[in-house]
Amino acid sequence: MEDYLQGCRAALQESRPLHVVLGNEACDLDSMVSALTLAFYLAKTTEAEEIFVPVLNIKRSELPLRGDNVFFLQKLHIPETLLIFRDEIDLHALHQASQLSLVLVDHHVLPKSDAALEEAVAEVLDHRPIEQKHCPPCPVSVELVGSCATLVTERILQGAPEILDRTTAALLHGTIILDCVNMDPKIGKATLKDNQYVEKLEALFPDLPKRDDIFDSLQKAKFDVSGLTTEQMLRKDLKTIYRPGSKVAISAIYMDLEAFLQRPNLSADLHAFCHAHSCDALVAMTIFFNTHNEPVRQLAVFCTQVALRTTICGVLERSQSPPLKLTPVPSSHPNLQAYLQGNTQASRKKLLPVLQEALSAYSDSMQIPSGQPETAGASREQADKELDRAGNSLIAGLSQDEEDPPLPPTPMNSLVDECPLDQGLPRLSAEAVFEKCSQISLSQSSVSKK
Template sequence: MKLQATPKAERAVGTNKEAGSKEPRSQRKRMRRHFRGYIKNRSQSCKERSSSWQEIESRPLHVVLGNEACDLDSMVSALTLAFYLAKTTEAEEVFVPVLNIKRSELPLRGDSVFFLQKIHIPESLLIFRDEIDLHALHQAGQLTLILVDHHALPRSDAALEEAVAEVIDHRPIEQKCCPPCHVSVELVGSCATLVTERILQGAPEILDRQTAALLHGTIILDCVNMDLKIGKATLKDKNCVEKLEALFPDLPERSDIFDSLQKAKFDVSGLTTEQMLRKDQKTISRQGIKMVISAIYMDLEAFLQRSGLIADLRAFCQAHSCDVLVAMTIFFNTHNEPVRHLAIFCPHAALRMTICGVLERSSSPSLNLTPAPSIHPNLQAYLQGNTQIFRKKLLPLLQEALSAYSDSKATPSGQHETAGVSGEQVDKELDGAGALLFPRLSQDEEEPSLPPTPMNSLVDECPLDQGLPKLSAEAIFEKCSQISLSQSTTSSVSKK
């Protein structure tokens, strides 16, 4: 997927300095007109100049958007699908992969940073969510969205739902959450598998080694080195990896790429507790009760022994306006087998007890939980015997727990009360921070107008950065103009 040999969206996956110098001036101006009104300008002078950039072309911009967690699977799925669409669609269409995080968040994703460097994709050429105003594009009638690795938009993006033209996801769909559009869903280990299948079926000739390496490494990491016994990989994942290896025999050995990506992913050295919680988080909610589920890449015991942990957990909940924080710790033992444990932080006693009860009693699936010694009354930790229950499989149980709590606190008279725990007990167990964190739990709230994303979410009330981008407007214009190269440049892509 080398930019010097690939038009349109290739600028998001390579470099194209030589070709860029030959770009027609009229085309460069056209692309600048197309984007200038929508890039969040860095300085007041840029903002003043933007008032004169009102002429926008009629053709739409197709944005391929991954999920808000922006893990490696989401990032690579967006990049490679945009590449495929750009190579197989008529020249007037423009496809742009957008990473659904702020640029400043990328360093927290060690595996993504490592892989971008390994595949020779400069971070400076990527476009992040805080660098393009999708709402303004939509208001101008020029936005088409393609969602990958998720199937519903957060409440803050509800207005964009009508712009969604396609969904590609690898987790169960809740019909009420999914936009009315073309939906491709299959329960495989990696969304990159579905993108690989689409490329192989639609235009295998566009694959080059760089694109194949992106897809190959991502599937292997997501599917835990294609170990079917672990329960993440499916036969389709396995078949796609084998087909990529057949086309490009010089791809890295599976164990080598898995070990290097996993090492980068699990490297949390130097991260604060708050950064570890943000590194890979998802959000669900029910009737105004918000829960964050974070993957923590270390042993449970080491996590619980972190200095100032309770204060950090409390501060995280306050900063993210969440009522419950669930940390799923994961590390690999000496046999390279995943070990997963749980820690549930919730100052509200009744809510915490409801969640723990649902998880402990669950038989389909069974977590085989063993309570671990508690370091604080508001924190319940568990050793998880069934290590095949990873976060994606845990989320439905947590949603069930939130629903059970919401149902239990509603009475026929419309009043709310705590099921199984007296008000006095709750008051005794609530510390000062809990009272600050949970003012909403005593209010009679309706279901949100848009249901939350059940699976892939940093969704409801997700705070999108309203600040200024890290890149100058001119730098963004230059990147966007590279996308348009395909409208006048055709080059062959050789398989290496």
């Protein structure tokens, strides 16, 4: 794999047509590994001297935000320097020069900014329900399995099993196990095909890591935010809501609020973040697990505009749908109000409509003309999915999509799939898992929930 990736980087220096295997904008582990391994397979099995290059559909600077990706690359001794990121290749220029052929993996709909590239799409390999209105007119292979890496594994083992080396097998094996929640039948994430190809990989390479070991390691790495800057923490899992005249960022942060508030230069970092993202306010929901393995949620509202901050805090404190049960806590930071959240079931997706209500109230009080709310996030896929799940009170009709959750290494019986495969949502959302963890942990204490 390493020699192949070195050749790919060298190919970028040549002026010749390229076949680019492009993962989705979330660039979760499944997307990254599927792009790397499918491109490797196509390069090894194409007779003509064509160049197949995997491209990670994020900027290189975004990679540290995906802890499981970084961990897995390091574990398998794949240098990050050999990877090719979206900001290191001009796909639009290649297309205009008639030198681009695209293979989409782990997605089949390009964002509006890439609409011109649809003409270059030659093949699609995906594991989510097809969007007929947006699907490119090319060969499309879609199957609702737990992991797109399963479909890549199938392609390799059916087409050219001799090219499979241990590194490639380990990439596919670990990714399928993570996506399918360690193949746990109680969760039902893994299909028959997912199980079948994990077993085939283990039969071919008996020294692959034990399932429990690799799953726990990847889960822990996904949840780990140590080493990230404050800006990276806020950007790691970011949504944004708009009303005319106001824009609010909502970040999920996987650590204790007290520890977050003690970060050095926090006020300056929050100011800089809001300025960089053109936000009038920032709401951070911190999430961590206590010693009893129960989720704890806390809120911090940062806003330099007193009227807007007062409105947001007032609506949050009075909210009954859902009741947040907020308890104010002292904060030494100006322009910041912190809270303990008594209702641990009130996840961020349930907070979005409440914040939308707060922005509407602020617009009314300031006599700002109301308009159709919009929502955006760290990527089109993440924003569309979050809004669709948040409910029709925001924007109806957006496509449902997937987002890999940053999860702690919790016991397997604490992970429940909110989005079963037959509903067309082939992956857990971060908020769904934390919400279900809350229900299960508290039900074990004989407390009725939901």
